Amino acid sequence: MAASVTVVPKTVQEVAAAVVEEPPSRYVQPELDRHADEMPEPIPLIDLSRLTDADEADKLHTALHTWGFFLATNHGIEDSLMDAMMNMSREFFRQPDEEKHKCSNLVDGKPFSVEGYVNDKLETQDQILDWNAQLRLRVEPEDERNFAIWPSYPESFRDVLQEYASRTKTIRDLVLRSMAKLLELDDDYFVDQISKKASGIARFNYYPPCSRPDLVLGFKSHSDGGLLTILFVDQDVGGLQVQKDGKWYSVPAKPYTLVINIADCLEIMNNGIFKSPIHRVVSNAEKERLSLAMFYVVDGEMMLEPAPGLVDEKRPSRYRKIKTKDFIDGVFEHFREGKRFIETLKI
Ligand SMILES: O=C(O)CCC(=O)C(=O)O
Numbered sequence: 001m002a003a004s005v006t007v008v009p010k011t012v013q014e015v016a017a018a019v020v021e022e023p024p025s026r027y028v029q030p031e032l033d034r035h036a037d038e039m040p041e042p043i044p045l046i047d048l049s050r051l052t053d054a055d056e057a058d059k060l061h062t063a064l065h066t067w068g069f070f071l072a073t074n075h076g077i078e079d080s081l082m083d084a085m086m087n088m089s090r091e092f093f094r095q096p097d098e099e100k101h102k103c104s105n106l107v108d109g110k111p112f113s114v115e116g117y118v119n120d121k122l123e124t125q126d127q128i129l130d131w132n133a134q135l136r137l138r139v140e141p142e143d144e145r146n147f148a149i150w151p152s153y154p155e156s157f158r159d160v161l162q163e164y165a166s167r168t169k170t171i172r173d174l175v176l177r178s179m180a181k182l183l184e185l186d187d188d189y190f191v192d193q194i195s196k197k198a199s200g201i202a203r204f205n206y207y208p209p210c211s212r213p214d215l216v217l218g219f220k221s222h223s224d225g226g227l228l229t230i231l232f233v234d235q236d237v238g239g240l241q242v243q244k245d246g247k248w249y250s251v252p253a254k255p256y257t258l259v260i261n262i263a264d265c266l267e268i269m270n271n272g273i274f275k276s277p278i279h280r281v282v283s284n285a286e287k288e289r290l291s292l293a294m295f296y297v298v299d300g301e302m303m304l305e306p307a308p309g310l311v312d313e314k315r316p317s318r319y320r321k322i323k324t325k326d327f328i329d330g331v332f333e334h335f336r337e338g339k340r341f342i343e344t345l346k347i
C-alpha cells in the first residue's frame with residue numbers, strides 16, 4: 001500500500017498554464033485508451049413538457065434502461081439563462097489565480113470543505129489527478145447557501161446561479177416523479193425522500209486544453225454518487241463518454257439540451273432496475289471545455305435502501321442498507337482510487 005500523505009497540489013489551471021509539452025506525471029493515466037464508439041442508437045431526447053404522454057414516458061424508460069442517461073429538451077430553462085450561466089462560469093475561471101483563490105476551499109493550506117474553488121486532497125503519492133478544475137457551491141438546502149464563498153465576480157453570478165438552481169430543482173422533481181411512475185411506485189415516492197436537509201451541489205467543471213490529450217482524462221471513469229445529476233455542457237465541445245457492457249460511447253453535445261443521469265443513491269433506491277451509468281470525460285488539445293453539473297442528494301442522516309415496493313421474493317434487495325452520509329464519504333474515498341463504492345454494497 002502506498003504511504004498516506006496529505007499534499008495540496010496546484011489547481012489544474014495553474015498546472016495547465018505552465019505546461020508546454022508534457023503534463024506532469026501526476027496527471028498521466030497509465031495505458032489510457034480514449035477511444036469511444038458512436039452510439040448504435042442515439043441517447044433518446046426527451047421532451048420534458050410531454051412526460052405525461054405515454055410515448056414520451058416510454059422513451060424515458062428506454063433511455064434509463066439502456067444508458068442511465070437521457071437528453072432533455074423543453075426543460076423550462078430559457079436559452080438566455082443558460083447562456084448567462086455558462087458565461088459567468090467562463091468568466092470566473094478566466095480570472096487570475098489570486099482572484100479565484102478567494103473562493104478557495106483551503107484553510108491553512110489544507111482542503112476543509114467540499115465547497116469552493118477546489119483543491120482535492122492528495123491522499124497517496126500515486127493518486128492520479130484529473131485534468132479539470134472545479135468550483136463547487138452548495139445550493140440546497142437554500143438556507144445553507146454559504147455566500148461568503150460564492151464568487152463576487154462576475155457580479156451577477158449569485159443571482160444567475162440562484163435562478164438556475166430554482167429551475168433545476170423543478171426539473172429534478174419532475175424527473176423523479178416520472179421515474180417513480182415508470183417503476184409503478186407512488187408518484188411522490190422519490191420526491192418524498194428529499195427532506196428539507198437534502199443537499200444540492202452545483203459543480204462547475206473547467207477543462208483546460210491539454211497538449212497531450214492522449215495521456216490525461218478530464219474526468220476519470222466514475223458514476224455520480226447522489227440521486228440525480230442534471231448536466232449542462234458547453235456548446236459544441238464534446239468529450240463526455242458513457243460506458244455500456246464494457247465499451248465506451250460518445251455522448252453528443254447538443255446546444256441548450258441538458259444531459260440528465262441517474263446516480264448511485266437512486267440506483268440503490270430503485271433496487272438496481274435503472275443503473276447509475278459509468279462515465280468519463282476525455283480532454284482535447286485545442287478547446288477549453290466547461291460544464292455545470294447539479295448534483296442532488298438525500299439528507300445525510302437518511303438510511304439508503306431499496307424502495308420496499310421494489311423488493312419481493314423474486315427480486316430481493318440487491319444492496320446493503322447504509323446511512324447516506326457514510327455512503328457519500330465512501331464514494332469520495334473510492335473515487336480517488338478510481339473505484340466505485342456502490343460495488344461494495346451489492347448483495
Ligand atoms: O463535464 C462533463 O461532461 C461531465 C462531468 C461529470 O461527470 C461530473 O461532474 O460528475
Ligand SMILES: [Fe+2]
Nearest residue numbers: 222223224279
Ligand atoms: Fe459525473
